[in-house]
Amino acid sequence: MSVSHPYILVLYYSRSGATRTMAEQVVAGIESVAGIEARLRTVPPVSTTCEAIEPEIPAEGAVYATIDELRNCAGLAIGSPTRFGNMAAPLKYYLDCTSELWINGALVDKPATAFTSTASLHGGQEATLLTMLVPLLHQGMVYAGIPYSESGLLETTSGGTPYGNSHVAGGSSDRSVDDTERTLARAQGKRIARLALALRSLHEEK
Ligand SMILES: Cc1cc2nc3c(=O)[nH]c(=O)nc-3n(C[C@H](O)[C@H](O)[C@H](O)COP(=O)(O)O)c2cc1C
Numbered sequence: 603m604s605v606s607h608p609y610i611l612v613l614y615y616s617r618s619g620a621t622r623t624m625a626e627q628v629v630a631g632i633e634s635v636a637g638i639e640a641r642l643r644t645v646p647p648v649s650t651t652c653e654a655i656e657p658e659i660p661a662e663g664a665v666y667a668t669i670d671e672l673r674n675c676a677g678l679a680i681g682s683p684t685r686f687g688n689m690a691a692p693l694k695y696y697l698d699c700t701s702e703l704w705i706n707g708a709l710v711d712k713p714a715t716a717f718t719s720t721a722s723l724h725g726g727q728e729a730t731l732l733t734m735l736v737p738l739l740h741q742g743m744v745y746a747g748i749p750y751s752e753s754g755l756l757e758t759t760s761g762g763t764p765y766g767n768s769h770v771a772g773g774s775s776d777r778s779v780d781d782t783e784r785t786l787a788r789a790q791g792k793r794i795a796r797l798a799l800a801l802r803s804l805h806e807e808k
Pocket residue numbers: 615616617618619620621622682683684685686687688719720721722723724725726771772775
């Protein structure tokens with residue numbers, strides 16, 4: 603599939619803002635690479651009660667991702683708060699609506715990476731990142747974490763894992779993204795952008 607203006611879809615869900623702050627740093631990393639853009643998108647919350655369908659592009663606030671935006675991306679950076687060691691339901695719901703992309707192999711050979719935010723340091727960051735990876739592998743995506751050539755991985759006393767970036771927001775969600783977490787987010791964005799450009803010829807052949 604041809605992607606005339608290649609972009610990385612930075613797809614996130616965030617209720618109290620921590621994951622969104624991380625997503626913005628991933629965007630900065632992507633935009634440090636020439637020839638590719640970032641598209642920052644969120645997903646609507648899900649509810650146990652039936653709600654009216656909201657517009658695809660809300661009048662205000664963060665823009666919702668369409669399925670076509672995932673179909674046509676050159677790569678994906680997906681971010682979720684940790685919810686009991688797993689991704690948040692709104693993102694899972696969005697991914698559960700992508701069967702048609704799976705049937706048609708729309709995401710095969712495209713790179714993907716994930717990031718998360720937790721309340722506590724050992725509150726399940728790695729578990730969340732590894733479980734976020736699973737549906738992406740089913741889609742045929744090429745998963746990229748963060749290599750240890752990023753010194754922040756060894757130095758961190760907060761977030762940052764080889765499975766993807768992470769942030770420790772604290773029990774009151776009031777801990778800012780620190781320098782190490784920010785540097786790793788930018789490195790993650792830069793890496794997924796460079797990989798997307800390198801892999802582009804593979805999925806354009808199809
Ligand atoms: C239902 C629910 C489950 C959660 N589970 C965990 C958890 O397993 N481990 C953890 O450290 N924090 C957990 N948290 C806290 C969030 O992961 C944390 O506040 C995160 O930084 C929120 O990100 P946001 O600001 O992008 O919404 C949970 C929060 C909610 C609402």
